[in-house]
Amino acid sequence: MPPEQSIDYLATGPPLVLIAGALAVLVADAFRPRSGLAAGGALTAVLVALGVEAVLAANAPLATFCVGASCSYAVDSFTVLFQVVLLLAGLVVLLLARVEIRQTRLPAGEFHFLLLAALAGALTLAAGRDLVILVVGLEVVSLPLFALVALRRYDGRSTEAGLKMFLVSVTSTAVMLFGISLVYGATGTMFLDAIGAALRRPDTPGAVAAAGMVLVLVGFGFKISAVPFHFWTPDTYQGAPVTVAAFLSVVSKAAGFAGLILVLTVAFGPLVAVWGPLVAVLAAVTMTLGNLVALRQRTVMRLLAWSSIAQAGYMLAPLGMAAGVAGTRVPELVAATVGYLAIYAAMSLGVFAVVSYAGWIGGRGGGEVDDYRGLAGSHPVTALALAFFLACLAGLPPGLAGLFAKIVVFRGVLTGGFGALAVLMVVNTVIGLYYYLAWASRLFARTGSSVHFGRMPRPVVAAVLLSGVATVLMSVLPQLVLGIAPAGG
Amino acid sequence: MNLLTVLVILLPLAGCLVVLALPERVAVGFCVYVSGLTLAAAVGMVTWFDYGRADQVQLSVDLPWIPALGLRLHLGVDGISLPLVVLTALLCALCAVYLTRPAGSPDRPRALVSLLLLAQVGMTGTFLALDLLLFFMFFEVVLVPMYAVIAGWGGGPGRVAAARQFILYTLLGSGVLLTGLLVIYTSTSTLDILELTRRGGAGIGATVQVVAFLLVAGGLAVKVPVWPLHSWLPDAHTEAPTVGSVLLAGVLLKMGSYGLVRIAVPVLPAGAAEIAPVLGALGVVGIVYAALACLAQRDLKRLIAFSSVGHMGFVLLGIATLTPAGLNGALFANLAHGLITGLLFFLAGGLAQRCGDTDIAGLGGGLLGRAPRLGGLLVFAAIASLGLPGLAGFWGELLALLSAFQPAGALDRELYLGFMAVAGLGAVLTAGYLLVMLRRVAQGPVGEPVADVSAVEWVVWAPLVVLVVVAGLWPRLVLGVTDGAVRTLLGGG
Numbered sequence: 001m002p003p004e005q006s007i008d009y010l011a012t013g014p015p016l017v018l019i020a021g022a023l024a025v026l027v028a029d030a031f032r033p034r035s036g037l038a039a040g041g042a043l044t045a046v047l048v049a050l051g052v053e054a055v056l057a058a059n060a061p062l063a064t065f066c067v068g069a070s071c072s073y074a075v076d077s078f079t080v081l082f083q084v085v086l087l088l089a090g091l092v093v094l095l096l097a098r099v100e101i102r103q104t105r106l107p108a109g110e111f112h113f114l115l116l117a118a119l120a121g122a123l124t125l126a127a128g129r130d131l132v133i134l135v136v137g138l139e140v141v142s143l144p145l146f147a148l149v150a151l152r153r154y155d156g157r158s159t160e161a162g163l164k165m166f167l168v169s170v171t172s173t174a175v176m177l178f179g180i181s182l183v184y185g186a187t188g189t190m191f192l193d194a195i196g197a198a199l200r201r202p203d204t205p206g207a208v209a210a211a212g213m214v215l216v217l218v219g220f221g222f223k224i225s226a227v228p229f230h231f232w233t234p235d236t237y238q239g240a241p242v243t244v245a246a247f248l249s250v251v252s253k254a255a256g257f258a259g260l261i262l263v264l265t266v267a268f269g270p271l272v273a274v275w276g277p278l279v280a281v282l283a284a285v286t287m288t289l290g291n292l293v294a295l296r297q298r299t300v301m302r303l304l305a306w307s308s309i310a311q312a313g314y315m316l317a318p319l320g321m322a323a324g325v326a327g328t329r330v331p332e333l334v335a336a337t338v339g340y341l342a343i344y345a346a347m348s349l350g351v352f353a354v355v356s357y358a359g360w361i362g363g364r365g366g367g368e369v370d371d372y373r374g375l376a377g378s379h380p381v382t383a384l385a386l387a388f389f390l391a392c393l394a395g396l397p398p399g400l401a402g403l404f405a406k407i408v409v410f411r412g413v414l415t416g417g418f419g420a421l422a423v424l425m426v427v428n429t430v431i432g433l434y435y436y437l438a439w440a441s442r443l444f445a446r447t448g449s450s451v452h453f454g455r456m457p458r459p460v461v462a463a464v465l466l467s468g469v470a471t472v473l474m475s476v477l478p479q480l481v482l483g484i485a486p487a488g489g
Numbered sequence: 490m491n492l493l494t495v496l497v498i499l500l501p502l503a504g505c506l507v508v509l510a511l512p513e514r515v516a517v518g519f520c521v522y523v524s525g526l527t528l529a530a531a532v533g534m535v536t537w538f539d540y541g542r543a544d545q546v547q548l549s550v551d552l553p554w555i556p557a558l559g560l561r562l563h564l565g566v567d568g569i570s571l572p573l574v575v576l577t578a579l580l581c582a583l584c585a586v587y588l589t590r591p592a593g594s595p596d597r598p599r600a601l602v603s604l605l606l607l608a609q610v611g612m613t614g615t616f617l618a619l620d621l622l623l624f625f626m627f628f629e630v631v632l633v634p635m636y637a638v639i640a641g642w643g644g645g646p647g648r649v650a651a652a653r654q655f656i657l658y659t660l661l662g663s664g665v666l667l668t669g670l671l672v673i674y675t676s677t678s679t680l681d682i683l684e685l686t687r688r689g690g691a692g693i694g695a696t697v698q699v700v701a702f703l704l705v706a707g708g709l710a711v712k713v714p715v716w717p718l719h720s721w722l723p724d725a726h727t728e729a730p731t732v733g734s735v736l737l738a739g740v741l742l743k744m745g746s747y748g749l750v751r752i753a754v755p756v757l758p759a760g761a762a763e764i765a766p767v768l769g770a771l772g773v774v775g776i777v778y779a780a781l782a783c784l785a786q787r788d789l790k791r792l793i794a795f796s797s798v799g800h801m802g803f804v805l806l807g808i809a810t811l812t813p814a815g816l817n818g819a820l821f822a823n824l825a826h827g828l829i830t831g832l833l834f835f836l837a838g839g840l841a842q843r844c845g846d847t848d849i850a851g852l853g854g855g856l857l858g859r860a861p862r863l864g865g866l867l868v869f870a871a872i873a874s875l876g877l878p879g880l881a882g883f884w885g886e887l888l889a890l891l892s893a894f895q896p897a898g899a900l901d902r903e904l905y906l907g908f909m910a911v912a913g914l915g916a917v918l919t920a921g922y923l924l925v926m927l928r929r930v931a932q933g934p935v936g937e938p939v940a941d942v943s944a945v946e947w948v949v950w951a952p953l954v955v956l957v958v959v960a961g962l963w964p965r966l967v968l969g970v971t972d973g974a975v976r977t978l979l980g981g982g
Contacts, residue, residue, distance in 0.1 A: 339557075396660065397630040398607070407558060407622065407667065414671045419700075422671075426664030433660050437653070441640060482557035 008064035021045025022116035029109025070191035082126035114144035122255035161239025176219025182212030223256030246352035276323025287313025300366035321416025331485035342481035350389035350467035374447035400475035531578035543568035544973035568974035666708025702760025712745030716775035726794035731838025739831035772805030776915030807889035815892030822885025854933030880961035
């Protein structure tokens with residue numbers, strides 16, 4: 001007889017609210033299309049979910065779907081931080097979408113339904129503590145995204161981007177499922193903490209589990225677009241609507257990292273000697289290739305795609321050091337990755353927010369870097385904001401948030417005693433600065449004919465403001481997102 | 490009066506933000522006002538500083554900021570940093586006044602003023618910071634505004650390339666520096682510079698010290714700049730607008746040498762003892778190299794820029810002796826270079842504005858006849874730069890040479906005697922190129938007269954002239970302040 005399970009509806013509240021909102025939006029849109037109901041409903045759902053997070057933060061830690069001591073779904077400070085970041089990112093994306101939906105004739109009801117569904121999947125991923133929940137969460141993030149990427153039905157590039165992402169993603173899921181089956185075969189459990197415990201027992205076939213783990217790692221590698229699993233990223237970013245690209249670059253990547261961190265530290269902690277060096281190599285290759293290729297990009301969306309690949313490399317770097325430190329210090333390294341990710345989310349969304357508005361001069365989808373010349377002439381505040389976000393991404397003051405993120409990662413790498421990776425990161429930081437600076441300096445170029453960028457729509461102003469406030473806040477009080485790691489790691 | 494320490498940073502920071510909301514025409518006036526107030530605060534620090542305890546940090550502020558990083562907002566001054574804080578406030582205020590000249594009012598003044606004030610925040614903060622990461626943070630703050638000033642307000646066609654070279658080169662240095670600082674942190678678990686100085690390297694293994702010293706000094710060496718890492722400097726100084734060159738030469742370079750004295754030498758004494766001869770060698774090579782390069786320059790600004798490499802070579806030599814006299818000499822030379830080269834760049838800017846360009850042949854010579862006061866100031870600044878006894882340039886370099894005669898016990902004396910001889914040769918060459926420059930610019934047949942020194946220019950240049958003379962005639966004014974603190978730093982090891 002299967003054991004009785006009780007469901008803690010508070011703990012599962014945020015994804016439930018989003019799912020309810022998604023269904024409501026879909027139904028409402030069927031009866032009253034083009035009324036703004038969809039947008040309003042989606043915004044409300046996200047705001048309510050954020051309210052639930054406030055309650056959760058006060059009551060954490062919570063756990064539900066438990067069998068014995070192991071639980072499938074847990075809410076601790078790690079989960080709450082990820083969910084809040086994801087929800088705020090979702091909020092910004094929704095604000096940006098209001099304008100893009102109108103400008104590019106996207107179907108509003110479907111868009112909001114799919115977006116909320118993907119967001120719910122991302123929230124679940126951050127709370128999942130068994131492999132099945134993680135896979136289901138990952139698929140709930142991915143499936144709506146294929147449709148979202150291809151939502152500009154009249155545009156062949158959009159369809160191609162969706163198809164490419166679909167194929168890559170399905171393959172990665174298949175690889176991952178195979179890996180999970182190996183892990184299950186070796187350990188006899190799906191719960192992350194139970195896998196960890198099983199791997200510490202001498203009678204567990206470690207080699208099989210390690211092979212399974214590598215395959216799981218590959219699966220997550222696709223989601224976070226780490227080199228060499230990154231091929232889909234540039235084309236997908238360029239073909240997708242700008243807001244969807246923003247979602248991919250922040251929400252989807254953050255969700256992938258949440259899952260990766262949980263799997264590596266909670267379940268595969270005992271195998272750190274295997275995955276540590278592997279992740280370190282991935283980090284080195286990812287940041288270097290991402291930055292080098294980003295150097296040569298002229299199209300904004302491709303530049304952002306490659307830079308987001310490079311940034312994923314920085315985020316992986318501290319995780320890769322886990323093999324070099326005592327087990328009790330691994331949470332420090334994880335906290336470095338989590339902190340970098342949260343700060344990256346804020347600054348990256350800021351860039352996307354400005355791009356979603358200013359990037360329409362060149363036709364569709366972000367335009368070229370050269371199209372941004374003279375933005376400061378007509379929109380000084382917007383240009384300053386974009387320059388600030390780019391400085392953050394480069395990790396240079398006045399973008400202090402980015403600087404702190406880089407410092408945390410550097411410290412993690414040096415704690416692990418990997419001087420060579422630190423030096424490689426120094427070089428990468430300089431390369432990164434080169435292309436961010438090239439873009440930022442164009443904003444302030446004096447152009448003979450002042451390009452007219454038009455008035456900035458109010459939702460975009462709100463989105464820029466929101467990401468700006470978040471980034472400034474993290475420049476002054478980065479401790480809000482630093483020092484948080486999942487329990488049981 | 491710890492409020493003053495906060496004010497010297499907070500005033501420019503507030504000014505940098507507030508000016509963006511003001512109309513363009515009042516921006517420069519506002520800048521004069523803010524930087525004047527900051528200078529007043531710095532003078533207040535000089536007044537309230539207890540000279541009997543110059544070896545201790547005073548007027549300090551110590552607040553927790555980011556516990557997750559171990560970063561504290563720990564600021565304060567001692568005998569080493571006080572003169573540099575005042576120099577920064579003074580040069581920034583003079584630059585602000587210089588912008589008020591009707592003939593030279595800048596394009597887009599609001600943005601320029603905001604950037605200059607932001608740079609001032611970073612420069613002042615670097616000298617005040619007593620926390621490794623805070624030091625690094627302020628060190629980095631300067632980069633973007635300086636880049637923008639060079640790229641946006643520079644004179645020549647190569648300004649964008651020069652600015653890019655400047656920021657990428659120095660960022661590479663900063664990355665190496667950060668790595669070094671974090672190596673110190675991982676082996677000591679503290680970021681507090683005072684605590685680290687007190688420990689004097691205790692608890693850090695000899696190999697780690699050498700590695701950390703290489704990283705920290707290597708990172709700072711880009712900023713100093715140490716030959717052969719100087720190649721960003723001539724382009725940046727030449728392309729920058731006058732105020733940019735003055736701040737670059739007058740303050741920015743000092744951030745590097747100050748970092749060596751404040752962090753690298755006292756925190757990593759064993760590493761310093763190991764690497765110092767290399768630093769000394771690079772210093773003297775820089776002196777001779779710069780002098781030879783200067784002999785070949787045709788552009789006045791470029792010549793002054795290269796001369797900076799030579800002067801900073803003396804600073805480096807002084808530091809490399811690891812003796813109190815050498816460090817005192819280095820700090821004095823630092824300050825003197827800030828005053829003299831600041832003045833020289835102001836004068837070059839004045840000439841560029843009058844003659845359209847700073848090509849030495851194009852200036853036409855005979856300046857002493859065409860504009861006697863301007864020519865006189867140029868002669869004064871040049872002979873101060875070549876180290877005439879009685880002017881500020883003399884003492885620092887003399888002390889650096891003298892201390893190379895008797896370096897710290899652990900160092901190879903014969904090697905340092907060699908350094909001394911080569912540096913002495915460099916000093917002769919320095920006199921040579923400056924006199925050649927004077928002959929070609931100040932003397933010669935008198936051509937078209939040009940406008941002489943204007944009232945605003947007097948206001949800006951006179952304080953520098955006075956300080957060069959005062960520091961030259963009464964070096965105790967500076968050495969008395971730095972000496973105690975230098976002995977404390979070295980005493981730790």
